[in-house]
Amino acid sequence: MKSTDLLVIGGSAGGILSATTARKAYGNIDITVIRNTEKVMVPCGIPYIYGTLHSTDKNVIPDAGLLDANIHLSIDQVTKIDPETKTVATEGNEIYQYKKLVIATGSLPIIPKFIPGHDLENVIPILKNQNYLNTVLEKVNAAENAVVIGGGFIGVEFAEQIKLLGKNVTLVELADACLWQAFDRSFTDEIENSMKENGVSVLTETKVKAIIGTEKVEAVELENGDKIKADLVILALGVKPNAVLAEAAGIKLNERGAIIVDQYTRTSDPDVFAVGDCAEKKCFFTGKDAPVLLASTAAMEAKIAGCNAFQLRQVRENKGTISAFSTKVFGRTYAAAGLTESKADEEGFSIIKGEFTTMDRHPGSLPGMQKISIKLMFAKCSGVLLGAQISGGDSVGEIINILSLAIQKGATAGELNTFQVATHPLITASPIAYPINAAAMNAIAANCSALNEGLKI
Amino acid sequence: MKSTDLLVIGGSAGGILSATTARKAYGNIDITVIRNTEKVMVPCGIPYIYGTLHSTDKNVIPDAGLLDANIHLSIDQVTKIDPETKTVATEGNEIYQYKKLVIATGSLPIIPKFIPGHDLENVIPILKNQNYLNTVLEKVNAAENAVVIGGGFIGVEFAEQIKLLGKNVTLVELADACLWQAFDRSFTDEIENSMKENGVSVLTETKVKAIIGTEKVEAVELENGDKIKADLVILALGVKPNAVLAEAAGIKLNERGAIIVDQYTRTSDPDVFAVGDCAEKKCFFTGKDAPVLLASTAAMEAKIAGCNAFQLRQVRENKGTISAFSTKVFGRTYAAAGLTESKADEEGFSIIKGEFTTMDRHPGSLPGMQKISIKLMFAKCSGVLLGAQISGGDSVGEIINILSLAIQKGATAGELNTFQVATHPLITASPIAYPINAAAMNAIAANCSALNEGLKI
Incomplete structure (x- = not known):
């Protein structure tokens, strides 16, 4: 029998970050990660094995992060979790005694x-x-x-x-x-x-x-x-949660078969956490079930689990997924965060929207220029950002994260219209036409026009 | 004598956005922009005329934004502002009667x-x-x-x-x-x-x-x-404010010769606004004089002036400059926002900092990969972000704007550690090593270690 303070089942984003965050948060404790593959694929990189990398070896998540953090790594298949004795059994006939357990067993294709x-x-x-x-x-x-x-x-x-x-x-x-x-x-x-x-x-x-x-x-x-x-x-x-081990251990699942967790990623067993695709997801805006399974969501949850494993250390509860996506298709980048307009309608949100198109260089004559199109949706009365969609060049991959943060910080159209940005000719849109500022202004403009009726200037 | 509701002196970022924002905010009013050059250069684009564009014609700000917004454009040199009669005289022997005036006369090289x-x-x-x-x-x-x-x-x-x-x-x-x-x-x-x-x-x-x-x-x-x-x-x-016309009109300047403005960009004359390099700048963190003259700051101020010209319409006061910069030198991008560590020390801030280095693709074997280095500084007790510096590939040009927004929204290290981001192999760092999340964690880790003393797990 091996004994460890924190045991993590799963070696992808959720598992790695649960372990490395706990190391940073708790210092010199004993941490073990068990995973069932010799090497771990970058999950989002899998499509790019085929047309870009031409090799799976180029799509491996390095183990250096775990090993440098002095985390025990075991290549084995967990067969059973026993919450009564706080042990985990493996195919390799090992028994691990844990104090806290993180389940990060991911998902399986439908x-x-x-x-x-x-x-x-x-x-x-x-x-x-x-x-x-x-x-x-x-x-x-x-x-x-x-x-x-x-x-x-x-x-x-x-x-x-x-x-x-x-x-x-x-x-x-x-x-x-x-x-x-x-x-x-x-x-x-x-x-x-x-x-x-x-x-x-x-x-x-x-x-x-x-x-x-x-x-x-x-x-x-x-x-x-x-x-x-x-x-x-x-x-x-699509994919579905892989919660077989948790279910067999009597840990509660939701109707979709995902492990039910609280805002600190704790399961129905107080010593067991679950993060990533195997754990349930809720919508940031409505708290409703939101089966959006992303490595970046797993990463956020893992950081909460790793930091709160032995004490609830910060009010860093999981407020739900904002569904932040990006992809690149035939040379153009597309990204989104928050609610789509159709989802907002379906949920009954009253929105104002602002759209804008500009260039991602200034002047536009600079090499590599691509057109950026952006759409922002705000709650009509509070002006709070509900959703964003963008297409453009590579820079869209990070512009969406400005908006991801804006959603999570409850930024309003007024704030996004006038927030200060760094701009540079070779790498961003012009400050005169910075897309977030400008789309927010267009959303505001409709409301302003009502103020103008009867205005004497 | 020509009569106009809103008169703007200056045709660069501050002037253009004051006019176009007022159009969106106030609808069908009469707006006039006077500038002293036939064409306007993209100010930040000027260095790139020499090694990249090889032509000044490729570095022109198009007039379409003004003309499409039905704004009168006059190429002329203003010679005098008379606040008593609310008129402006020009070299072309024109007199303009204004209701509100925006001065956006920019700066001159030292x-x-x-x-x-x-x-x-x-x-x-x-x-x-x-x-x-x-x-x-x-x-x-x-x-x-x-x-x-x-x-x-x-x-x-x-x-x-x-x-x-x-x-x-x-x-x-x-x-x-x-x-x-x-x-x-x-x-x-x-x-x-x-x-x-x-x-x-x-x-x-x-x-x-x-x-x-x-x-x-x-x-x-x-x-x-x-x-x-x-x-x-x-x-x-460097450059200095060009406030000659304002000074001659009796509008108050500060010790550096910049036009004194309030948080709505109003000068000492209640019907005259000033934006951009000719107007005084204050530090976001301390309220002190901060002579950082940037087109993006001008743009922010112009949006405040344009929206508030005839009514104070939104609480969108100018909270001061966060000094958000980016540049690209020999293929690498460098960007910063907020206080540097040395400036924070000088001002007496007690800080915690987090640094991190990663790759801007995942896996790192993907083409075009560049190393990203990031440094974040937070106020020690509140954890609020004070400053950020990054170097890396082109994506740094927008990553800095996530941090610009974070500063303006008072985001903390805990929030930045776990904020959800969109990631994609071809255009961002891995969710496991997203640089803002990871640097924030490193800043937190030092504080966490104190909590570990005597902790029994």
């Missing part, structure tokens, strides 16, 4: 068992295991005609990366737009048009009836009867 | 009259006039040996751009580091080393004794007696 042929050869769900992803690399390289089922981030990114290899790629999405959970129509249109211009066949409002083939996949049949030739199918229908 | 030879031919202060800058373009292109006097942003950027043309360039700075007003030593060292590696001769703690030549400059003589061969000298000793 397998569409309702689609006939979902288990044919070359029909590929995206698991995060390196050996598995190596076999996928061979299959992707050998393929000629790929179909991606699901138009979320993973689906769109796989479609783009496989297209970069010169393959025929068709993306099939059930809803009326790709990435509809993150973006409103003007942005999803921009993304879909870019994909089409770059040769990806994008089929929205389209249902897959069956995946056809004898041993290997040969085609994907749609509900309208069309058949798309395919020697490779990527299943990108 | 001419070092104490240096003998400062008025020789090819000794060049940086004026913002296009025709003048065209003559500078010819002189720069013809030069072989350039000396830049002054190691602030303009000096460093000119030195880099002239070096890109293959000239010999020497930068002379009186203080012990270039850019010392924005950065602490580890960052100024990085910048100076990069300049030296790229062939710029950087001389700090160096005083110019004289500029030598008969008609044209031939050399720069230093106080230690060394002479640097020079056929071009760029004077980059």
Whole structure:
């Protein structure tokens, strides 16, 4: 039997940061991480193995962060958590005694068992295991005609990366737009048009009836009867929490099978924390269930768990996910945070919105210039920022984080209109047309106009 | 006599945004902008005329923003403001009657009259006039040996751009580091080393004794007696407010010659506003005089003036400058906001700091990866962010604006450690090592360790 102060199950973002944060927070305690793979894949990097890195070894999270922090690392599969004795058993016949436990077991891809042929050869769900992803690399390289089922981030990114290899790629999405959970129509249109211009066949409002083939996949049949030739199918229908160990241990799950946690990431067992994809997610604005599973959310939760494992040290409770996304598709970056306009409508928020388009250099004649389009949504009466969507060059990847912080700090349209920014010709928009400032002004302008009626100047 | 509701003197960032904001805020009023140049240069773009754009025409602020907003534009030189009659007279013999006036007359370069030879031919202060800058373009292109006097942003950027043309360039700075007003030593060292590696001769703690030549400059003589061969000298000793018209009109100036304004940018005359470089600047943290003249500060002030010109419409008072800077030198971006550590010490702030270095892609094997180094400073007891410095790739240009907002919203180390961000392999650091989160954690860790003494886990 091994004894450790803090035991972490899981070696990706949530597990690593729970351990390293606890080291920083508590100093010289004993910390152990158990994970079931020799190497850990950068989860969000997986699509880029295929069209950019061409190797899984280039997509490994280095262990240096754990080892430098003097954290014990065990490559093993946990088979059982026993909250009564505060022990964990493994396939390698080890028993670990813990004082506090963090469960960071992540998620598993959703397998569409309702689609006939979902288990044919070359029909590929995206698991995060390196050996598995190596076999996928061979299959992707050998393929000629790929179909991606699901138009979320993973689906769109796989479609783009496989297209970069010169393959025929068709993306099939059930809803009326790709990435509809993150973006409103003007942005999803921009993304879909870019994909089409770059040769990806994008089929929205389209249902897959069956995946056809004898041993290997040969085609994907749609509900309208069309058949798309395919020697490779990527299943990108989303992921579900992997909470098997927690459930077997009697830890409470929600209706979606995610581990129920409080605002300090504590589960129904007071000595057990859960972070990342296996833990439940709530909406920042409404507190409702919000199954948005992101490595960056896992990272935030892990920092809360690591810091509060042995004492509640700071009022740094988890206020819920703001659903902050970014992606880059065929050279343009798209990012979003907070509520979409359609989600805000659905929830009953009364909003004012401001939109603006500008250039990400000033003057615009500077090399590398890309157009930036931004949309901001504010609560009508309080003026508090509810949501943001942007497209543009690479800088959008961090502009969205200004807005992520703005949402989390309750910034208003007035504050965002006049907040001071650093600008520079080669790397940002002009201070005269800084996109956040300008879109906030446009949101305010509608309200101002009402003030003007009857105004004598 | 022409009559207008809002008259704006000055056509750069402050003037343009005062006018366009008033249009959005007040709807159908009469607005007039008077400026003294046919075209307006992007002020921060001026160094990039020389090594990147090779043309002043590519560095023009388009008039479309003003014209689309139905703002009258007059190319003329104002000669007198008469607050008694609320009129403005011009060289073109026009009289404008205004209801409200915005003065946005900018700044002028400091001419070092104490240096003998400062008025020789090819000794060049940086004026913002296009025709003048065209003559500078010819002189720069013809030069072989350039000396830049002054190691602030303009000096460093000119030195880099002239070096890109293959000239010999020497930068002379009186203080012990270039850019010392924005950065602490580890960052100024990085910048100076990069300049030296790229062939710029950087001389700090160096005083110019004289500029030598008969008609044209031939050399720069230093106080230690060394002479640097020079056929071009760029004077980059900073700028001073251009408040001549305001002063003549009896509007109150401060000791530095800047127009005194209140938190709504109103001058000592209640119908006259002043924004941008000609108006006084105060420090966000201390309220003290802070002569940091930036187009982005001008933009913020102009939005306050434009919105509040006829009514104080929102509590959007000017809380002072946070000194948010960014620049790019030989392919790396450097940015800062708030107090430097040395300034914080000087003011008597007790700080905790957190530093962190990571990569701006994840995995780091992705193309275009650059190292990011970040330093955050927080008030020791409240944990409120006081200052930030970063170096890295282009994304630093917007990361600094997350921190600019954080300063303005009083964000704490705890909040910045766990604030949710969007991350993506191709455009940001890893969520495990997001630089703001991680540096904030490092700042917290020191405080945490005190909590650990005697802790039984």
